[in-house]
Amino acid sequence: MATGSEVYVLGGYQTDFGRNWTKExxxxxxxxxxxxxxxxxxxxxxxxxxxxxxxxxxxxGLYCMQGHLGAFFTEAHPAFSGLPTGRHxxxxxxxxxxxxAAAAEIxxxxxxxxxxxxxxxxxxxxxxxxxxxLGTAAWYEDEAKGxxxxxxxxxxxxxxxxxxxxxxxxxxxxxxxRLNYDNAKLNPNAQTRTWYMNKEHALCRTDxxxxxxxxxxxxxxxxxxxxxxxxxxxxxxxxxxxxxxxGKKLEDIPRIKGWGHNTARLRFDDKVAESAGDRYVLPxxxxxxxxAMERAGVPDVSGIDAIETHDxxxxxxxxxxxxxxITEPGExxxxxxxxxxxxxxxxxxNPSGGLIGAGHPVGATGVRQLLDATLQVTEEAGDYQxxxxxxxxxxxxxxxxxxxxxxxxxx
Amino acid sequence: xxASQQLTPAEVRKxxxxxxxEHVVVLGANGTMGYGSGALFTTVVPKVTFLAxxxxxxxxxxxxxxxxxRSPTVASRVEVGDYDHEFxxxxxxxxxxxxxxxxxxxxxxxxxxxxEKVRRDDSIVATVTSGLSINALCEGRGDSFRxxxxxxxxxxxxxxxxxxxxxxxxxxxxxLVDFIEAYSRARLGRxxxxxxxxxxxxxxxxxxKVLNEAAQxxxxxxxxxxxxxxxxxxxxxxxxxxxxxxxxxxxHRAIVDNVYEKTQDEAHETNKLPAYMDKLMExxxxxxxxxxxxxxxxxxxxxxxxxxxGDYKPEAEVNLPDLSYIDDVSALYSQGRxxxxxxxxxxxxxxxxxxxxxxxxxxxxYAFHRVGEVTETISxxxxxxxxxxxxxxxxxxxxxxxxxAAVDMIAKAGLPVPSILEEAARxxxxxxxxxxxxxxxxRFFVAS
Numbered sequence: 001m002a003t004g005s006e007v008y009v010l011g012g013y014q015t016d017f018g019r020n021w022t023k024e025x026x027x028x029x030x031x032x033x034x035x036x037x038x039x040x041x042x043x044x045x046x047x048x049x050x051x052x053x054x055x056x057x058x059x060x061g062l063y064c065m066q067g068h069l070g071a072f073f074t075e076a077h078p079a080f081s082g083l084p085t086g087r088h089x090x091x092x093x094x095x096x097x098x099x100x101a102a103a104a105e106i107x108x109x110x111x112x113x114x115x116x117x118x119x120x121x122x123x124x125x126x127x128x129x130x131x132x133x134l135g136t137a138a139w140y141e142d143e144a145k146g147x148x149x150x151x152x153x154x155x156x157x158x159x160x161x162x163x164x165x166x167x168x169x170x171x172x173x174x175x176x177x178r179l180n181y182d183n184a185k186l187n188p189n190a191q192t193r194t195w196y197m198n199k200e201h202a203l204c205r206t207d208x209x210x211x212x213x214x215x216x217x218x219x220x221x222x223x224x225x226x227x228x229x230x231x232x233x234x235x236x237x238x239x240x241x242x243x244x245x246x247g248k249k250l251e252d253i254p255r256i257k258g259w260g261h262n263t264a265r266l267r268f269d270d271k272v273a274e275s276a277g278d279r280y281v282l283p284x285x286x287x288x289x290x291x292a293m294e295r296a297g298v299p300d301v302s303g304i305d306a307i308e309t310h311d312x313x314x315x316x317x318x319x320x321x322x323x324x325x326i327t328e329p330g331e332x333x334x335x336x337x338x339x340x341x342x343x344x345x346x347x348x349x350n351p352s353g354g355l356i357g358a359g360h361p362v363g364a365t366g367v368r369q370l371l372d373a374t375l376q377v378t379e380e381a382g383d384y385q386x387x388x389x390x391x392x393x394x395x396x397x398x399x400x401x402x403x404x405x406x407x408x409x410x411x
Numbered sequence: 412x413x414a415s416q417q418l419t420p421a422e423v424r425k426x427x428x429x430x431x432x433e434h435v436v437v438l439g440a441n442g443t444m445g446y447g448s449g450a451l452f453t454t455v456v457p458k459v460t461f462l463a464x465x466x467x468x469x470x471x472x473x474x475x476x477x478x479x480x481r482s483p484t485v486a487s488r489v490e491v492g493d494y495d496h497e498f499x500x501x502x503x504x505x506x507x508x509x510x511x512x513x514x515x516x517x518x519x520x521x522x523x524x525x526x527e528k529v530r531r532d533d534s535i536v537a538t539v540t541s542g543l544s545i546n547a548l549c550e551g552r553g554d555s556f557r558x559x560x561x562x563x564x565x566x567x568x569x570x571x572x573x574x575x576x577x578x579x580x581x582x583x584x585x586x587l588v589d590f591i592e593a594y595s596r597a598r599l600g601r602x603x604x605x606x607x608x609x610x611x612x613x614x615x616x617x618x619x620k621v622l623n624e625a626a627q628x629x630x631x632x633x634x635x636x637x638x639x640x641x642x643x644x645x646x647x648x649x650x651x652x653x654x655x656x657x658x659x660x661x662x663h664r665a666i667v668d669n670v671y672e673k674t675q676d677e678a679h680e681t682n683k684l685p686a687y688m689d690k691l692m693e694x695x696x697x698x699x700x701x702x703x704x705x706x707x708x709x710x711x712x713x714x715x716x717x718x719x720x721g722d723y724k725p726e727a728e729v730n731l732p733d734l735s736y737i738d739d740v741s742a743l744y745s746q747g748r749x750x751x752x753x754x755x756x757x758x759x760x761x762x763x764x765x766x767x768x769x770x771x772x773x774x775x776x777y778a779f780h781r782v783g784e785v786t787e788t789i790s791x792x793x794x795x796x797x798x799x800x801x802x803x804x805x806x807x808x809x810x811x812x813x814x815x816a817a818v819d820m821i822a823k824a825g826l827p828v829p830s831i832l833e834e835a836a837r838x839x840x841x842x843x844x845x846x847x848x849x850x851x852x853x854r855f856f857v858a859s
Contacts, residue, residue, distance in 0.1 A: 016851045025858035030747030034853045037747075042848065075746075185600030188849040193600050194571055196480035198454050200487055208481045344424070382849050383420045383596060 007103040007256045008239035009409060010045065010113075011378075012231030012371045013038030017191040017359030020123050021226045028064045028121050029075050035117060035228035036076040043232055044246070047079040050232070051111040055087045056098030056118040057363035062133040063124050073117060091137035092312060093398030094118065095229070095366030096261075096405035102233050103256060112238040118367030119228040130224055134362070137399045139266045149212050152221060154268050154400040155313035156214030161272055161281055162318065166330030170215060173314035174202035175336045177219045180311060180350055183343055184357025186384040191223050191359030220314040222354075227361030229368045251411060254374045257391070258296025258408040260288035268400040279329040282401040286323045289395060292406040298391065301325045304408070305389040306348040306376060308369040310397040311355045320395055321349070343386060351376065351384045366396035366405060373409035416605070416787060418592050426593035432535075434458045436505040438512060438522055440472035440491075444539045445511035447569045450476035452509070453488040455598045460490045460501040469493060480570050494522075499529045509563070510538045514665060519548060527556050535587065537563040542611040542669055545580040557582035561591065564612060565601075566799045574799025575601040576612045602798040604791045610673040613785040614795035615666050618802070621774045623667045624681045625651035626688060628766070630718045634705040635729045640767040643857035644740045644756065646803025656704030660688060660697045677827050678777050687718045694721065732763055737859065744858035752856065753812045757820060765824075771808065772824040775817060778805035779829030789831070793845060803855035806844035811852070 015034055021027075032055075040047055053073040060066045070085035088098040095118030102114040122130055134151050135144025144150035162168040181197035184190035201209060202219040209217045234242060236250075243250045264271050264284040271282060280286040298304060301324050309324075311317035321332035326340065326347055340346040352358045352372045355365060373392035375381040391410035397403070418426070433456065437449040440461030449472065452459045461476075463469040469491035477485045492501060502508055508526055512518050519538065526536060532555040538548060541564055549560040562578030569575075575595060579588045588605070595601040606613040621641075629637045629652060638650035655663050664684050671682040688696075696716075698704035705716050707723060714723040736759035743752035757768070778792045786792055793804030809817040814836040821828045835844070845852060 016854055019851070019854050024854070025741065026745050026747065030745060030853070033747035034851065038851070038853075186597060188602070189851075194573060196450070196454060196482050196570060198484065200484035201482045204482065204484050206483055208483060380848070381420075383423055385420050385424075387421075387424065 006236045007106050008234045008236065009254045009256065009370065009374045010232040010234050010239065010242055011039070011043040011374060012229060012367075013042050014189055014229040014368055014371055015227050016189045017225050017227045017361065018189070018193060019226060021121055022123050028060060028066055028119075029072055031121055031226065031228045032072050032117060032119055033076045035119070035230040036073065036115065039115070039230035039232060040077075045113070045232060045242075047077040049113050050080065050083065050115050051113050052102070052105065053080070053083060053085040053115040053117065054098040054102040055085065056089075056095035056116065056367060057087055058089060058091055058094050058120060059133050059136065059362070060119075060121070062136070063130070064121050069119070073115065089363075090403040091398030092310070092360070092362050093366055093396045093403040093405050094363040095368070096370075096394075096396040096407070097366070097403070099231075099233070099366060099370055099407070100259065100261060100405060103259070106233055106235050112235040114233045115230060116233060116367055117228060117230045118361075118364035120361035120363040121226045122224045122361060123226050127224065138268070142267060151400075152213030152216040152313065154213075155315045156216040157268060158281070158313075158319060158401070159215050159315035162315070162330070165281065168318070169333065171203060172333040172336045173215075173220055173318060174199050176311065176314040176317045177202040177356060179341060180317075180354045180357035183351055183384060184353030186343070186351070186382075187353050187358055188382070190353040190357050191225055192353065192357050216313055216315070222312045222356050222360035225359035225361040227359060227364045227368070229364045229371050231367055231371050231374070252378070254377045254409050254411050256407055257410050258292040258294070258298070260290070260292035260295070260406040261404070262288045263403045264401060266399065266402055271401055280323060281319060282323065285319070285395070285397065285401055285404045288404040288406045289324055289393070292393065292408050296391075296408040296410070298408060301347060304347065304391050304393045306351055306386040306392050307395070308352060308372050308392060309349055309354065309395045310365070311350060312360060312397070314356070316397065317349065317354070319401075324393070324395070343384065348386050351381065351386050353384075366394070369394040369396055370407055370409060373407065377409060377411045417603070418589060418596075422589070423593040423596050426590050427597040430506075430590050430594075432456055432506045432594065434460070434505045435507045435509055436460045436462060436501045438462050438508065438510045438526075440511070441468040442472070442511055442513065443567055444565065444569070446472040446476040447479060447567060448509060448511055448539060448565050449489070450480045450485055451565070451569045451599060453485045457488060458490070459488055460492060460497070460505070462492050462494060462498060462501060464494060466491055466493045466496075479568060494525070498525065502526055503529045503531060505530070505534055507535045507537065510536070514540060514543065516543055516547070519543065523548065523552070523556075527552055530556075534559065535591070536560045537591070539563060539565055542615055542666055544610075545578050545608045549580055549582070554582075558584045559587060561588060562608070562612070563591065563595070566614070572799060572801075573600060573602045574614065574795050574797070575603055576606050576614060576795060576799075577603050578606050578608055578612055580608060602794055604786065604795045604799075606786050606791060606795075607784065609785050610670050611666055613781065613792055614799045616670060616785055617774070617778050617781060617792055617796060618800045619663065619666045619670065620678060620681050620777055621770065622651050622655050622663065623684065624770055624773060626655060626663075627681065627683075627685050628770070629705065630685055630687055632766075633715065633717070633729060635715050635726060636731055636763070639731065639734060639737065640763055641770050642737070643859035644737050644744065644752070645767065645771050646808060646855045646857070648801050648857050652705040656698035656706060658698065659700050660692050660704060664688065664692065677780060678773060681773065685718070687721075691718075691721055696721075732761070734763065736764055741858040744856045747853060749853060749856045750811050753808075757812060757816055768820055769824040769826075772821040772826050775805045775808055775832075776821045776826045776829060779831055780827065782831065789844060790846070794847070797850060797855065804845060807852045807855055810843045810845050811856075
């Protein structure tokens with residue numbers, strides 16, 4: 001296994017995930033522009049320094065009738081005209097795939113400073129239409145065609161699989177929802193910062209918390225979100241120069257210490273069939289997490305100070321808890337019950353609010369996780385800061401546990 | 412720390428658990444601010460008692476709270492009661508007593524008399540007043556009351572608007588003020604702005620000055636033109652006269668009359684309620700609540716008030732001058748080109764663009780002149796305008812147009828240039844006034 005990584009994260013910028021860009025009468029290009037110019041200003045990097053850009057996006061062709069997104073990067077600033085750019089897609093993991101590609105180019109010595117933008121504008125269509133678009137992250141013909149809101153149903157079945165193998169009580173899923181909403185209140189860029197939630201509401205079974213797919217109810221879902229996030233990745237050489245210019249040491253600049261990346265078979269049934277007899281319900285996700293740890297030289301989750309995970313539904317966070325090794329497989333409920341995941345707990349999960357609380361602009365999520373990890377280890381996370389965080393691990397998942405990517409960011 | 416500054420995130424984390432709030436009593440729970448605030452408390456507080464003049468009124472408030480936040484679970488944390496039966500026991504047990512009665516000094520004073528008789532010495536008493544003096548409201552009361560009394564001004568509706576003013580009185584315990592900020596930020600998701608105990612505090616002082624000036628100008632120019640001129644492209648989602656209709660003309664009058672009577676500042680006359688509004692209010696024109704304000708809708712057709720005659724006509728019959736510069740600004744905003752858009756506004760020809768610039772210059776000038784009076788720094792005014800009014804904070808406008816351009820615009824409008832701005836422009840410093848890394852300035856530039 002290739003180990004070590006000499007890729008540094010110089011910082012970045014996220015748009016407020018509570019914004020509705022259709023209501024603001026703004027074009028996709030404004031979303032891109034705000035994230036990129038915001039990142040330049042925040043990091044004090046001159047636009048002329050950027051050598052290449054990678055854009056992560058899932059479905060602008062469907063939501064915005066717009067392709068060729070790499071080219072939109074050049075619209076953000078006149079200095080970008082002529083830069084090499086491209087777009088990456090792996091459903092909800094698109095942002096992380098863009099990061100992997102940019103990091104690989106840095107490690108290959110092609111470029112010293114790269115921009116990565118994760119972006120999705122989703123509030124352009126009705127919920128049902130958007131739900132069908134999201135269905136293209138599954139095997140559409142087999143798993144989504146003609147089904148209203150296919151993804152909640154697929155992740156409802158993930159919960160059912162846990163129930164079958166180990167038992168699963170809905171009250172633990174409700175606590176996961178409550179915690180993500182609670183953390184979102186601390187994050188001014190979180191979409192649900194003002195939404196009503198507590199455990200009773202998450203457990204409530206009326207129309208105010210209707211079922212959207214088996215055991216998945218509204219409170220269990222991540223959000224339909226407009227958002228963009230831009231981060232800058234740099235080589236060691238550039239990071240040294242940057243640190244000096246900012247009056248910092250290289251050790252103060254966050255580094256991608258490890259990464260993991262796996263792709264499982266597309267259909268949920270095939271994944272579950274493959275994992276029959278395995279301790280882990282989604283073994284490829286487990287492998288993504290452990291290979292990032294191995295590359296970072298972190299023995300297990302005890303070396304991680306907080307996690308930003310992919311809670312597209314409460315069941316995916318429930319799965320992540322044991323897959324990270326916080327508990328034995330099937331015992332995620334123990335971590336929920338013990339309060340370990342709270343922002344001041346033993347291993348905080350999603351201090352940002354995650355996809356349920358902060359929001360889930362599909363192609364932007366992986367980049368948002370990396371930015372939040374960076375803000376945590378540089379103590380810039382404001383009210384959602386995890387005290388003393390040095391190493392943060394992310395987990396970004398595309399499809400029904402299909403493409404998974406994990407990063408460990410630390411100082 | 413200084414009484415009017417913000418806590419650091421580390422201080423918030425340290426303080427938030429330093430006290431327990433397990434029972435909140437809401438007084439005036441049938442009113443908009445009462446049930447809205449009550450619903451907000453139920454997100455984190457296990458027991459909230461809704462009190463009103465009658466139990467039926469309190470029940471109404473609970474029903475409205477459930478509807479507002481769309482959760483039947485609100486009811487599982489709420490008890491209801493009235494001022495004659497349940498008051499004493501509830502208030503005696505409460506950790507926080509939250510007063511949300513009508514904006515009438517004597518009404519509030521009377522309920523505080525009752526509160527003082529039965530409350531525990533360590534309970535917190537907060538008022539949601541939008542502008543009455545905190546010091547005057549607790550004048551003559553015992554030490555423990557004055558120490559534990561403060562203003563906590565949520566904006567309506569509290570489940571949507573996070574901007575919240577925190578107003579200590581002269582005798583409020585500074586540790587309590589810190590705790591309330593920490594609790595409101597970390598548990599209730601509030602953006603807390605500490606303000607001085609000055610008339611209308613910070614947000615309404617600055618915001619209603621602009622709204623009232625729009626109302627004054629509507630007399631000559633008509634509501635449609637004014638709302639277009641001071642519309643979304645100037646940094647707000649809702650136009651000013653539509654905002655007055657939403658707030659209610661009577662509430663608008665109460666706020667500006669209070670400011671006009673109790674303050675003397677460089678823009679005093681812009682706080683004077685136009686006489687036509689007084690006259691029309693006698694005829695029941697109170698804004699959306701009576702169906703008629705600057706605007707009213709009949710069969711989906713929007714009608715517009717003629718402030719002089721008091722008559723309405725369909726909006727389509729109103730002729731507007733050439734305002735194509737606004738479309739040019741909006742086209743740039745729609746691509747996220749805010750600085751370029753605002754330059755079009757600054758350079759636009761004609762008397763109407765100049766009139767719009769005068770109102771925006773007045774907003775910036777007035778806001779910067781209030782620094783030191785209503786908040787300690789411009790950041791306080793910025794945050795309440797941004798997160799309370801959803802308007803572009805004055806600093807965001809200055810940063811986007813450029814400091815010298817802002818100074819020139821204010822001077823050209825014949826308004827006093829705030830010295831902070833003048834110095835910043837002279838120094839040529841590239842440092843932005845708006846220093847809030849977690850708030851997007853771009854969200855305030857709405858393409859109309």
